[in-house]
Amino acid sequence: MVNIIPIFVILLSTLLISSRGNAVESPRCGGRIFVENTIVIEAPVHEDCHWDIQTQEDRILVITALNGNLKEAQEFLSIHDGSDKDSPILLVENQKTHERSRKDLPEAVYTTQSTASIRFKKAPTSNLQLKIQKAVDCPFNLGGESQCARAVDDVSCYCATFTQRDHSSQTTYCNNNNMKLLTLETYEKEQAIKAAWNGISFWTSLTDTVQEGEYIWESTNTYLYPGYANWDISEPEHAALKDCMYSSWSGRWHDYGCDNALDAICQAIP
Template identity: 80%
Template sequence: MVNIIPIFVILLSTLLISSHGNAVDSPLCGGRVFVENAIVIEAPVHKDCHWDIHTQEDRILVITALSGNLKEAQEFLTIHDGSGKDSPILIVEDQKIHERSRKDLPEAVYTTQSTASIRFKKAPTSNLQLKIQKAVDCPFNLGGDSQCGRVVDEVSCYCATFTQRNHGGQTTFCYSNNMKLLTLETYEKQQAIQAAWDELYIWTSLTDAQQEGTWIWESTNTNLYPGYANWCTGNPSDSGGDEDCTELNYVSAGCWNDFSCGNTLDAICQAIP
């Protein structure tokens, strides 16, 4: 974490910084900033600061408060959906909440496009830090028999579809909605998914169809090992010689079974920045 200047600081969040993060030289007040992953700005000690924020074109921005209260902060600043002079103002109370989103996520405003502007009308009376992250847009449904929400964090999106399809069909369904079939890289992520949906059997993107015994998360093209795994007892078994796909089995306390890809199950699609 590096201070650019002592009064007004832009820094890459140490919790979210990536190897692609970009250091930003900032003027005393305001400027144009590209968000590779996440940035944090501290409120100025004077008014009339204007920041233009942008990220990659197929992503949106989410703004939360690291210190202070985002609702109260609206007394001191405006957040605009876009960088144009007449861009609509985003307000915390106007943000729609997905029915399956976590209740403990911080107050946030989401843009509808890849740009935003933050304009400080006056200096806050207390310390205020705003975190601005790249996020994915999250639909409110993928049809009548589906549910969506920000069930893991404020930047990603997950949608469950309860129309049963085979593994290939669910993969195609997710892709057609700009998402991918579920991956479960950590225990914490699996617990969050299970807390949102307690369906009996869910397709994941884990498969060894390309090479027997070599398990790959197809959605991210990454190997399962070394990494988190939660096979049910006796699995993977390759019973019948054609169990090349993997289901999340809620009945057996959320462990995984290898299963024939031609069977039909529900699924969860994911979109991650």
């Protein structure tokens, strides 16, 4: 019976620290954590607490402070890029910022791989919570005439390409770079994208190629209606061969011939 209780505690702890959608809290001092989506770590009341953190292999981790300042918190902890003993330390001041990223995003550190470790050297003097999220890697560009940014939130990535191509070619371009052609499911997302890249017209993945008037976001295979839409006056025209949608420099949607050449924005979402 003496040996059964510790095993039960370990199993219970594993259930508590596995993220399943919404953020969940971890135990107060150390352990192994798999991040499905988001998890919150409470600062320990003891020294020498050590968390090993992992997410799915093709994703990275982003760590922010829910309360307090992450840069100041580095006095109490170290965040390592990987779980090996000699993994390099990630510092807020060394993080490169994408030029077009949202300016109101919290201070964060990003790993370069799917694992990290957080080691508390001493207990913080005030309450501190760390939020750890699964994120996609975000390059600074996809080659010539392109620009990437965390334009919507701190876990996704968006890349604009200013080489004009037809709709099919832009879809292929995004796919070849492990991304998808843009979807605009909400007003807030659209405004964030336009704040990052103002004054350009760009292809999205919205089409009614299969059935006239039945619009589908091809990148997510979801229907437009019921949902957010931002058509310009008298749009869509439902004219012959106008089966693709672009967002114009003025900020409204137009149906357009898919063979026309336009800029595009790609997206990668965890």
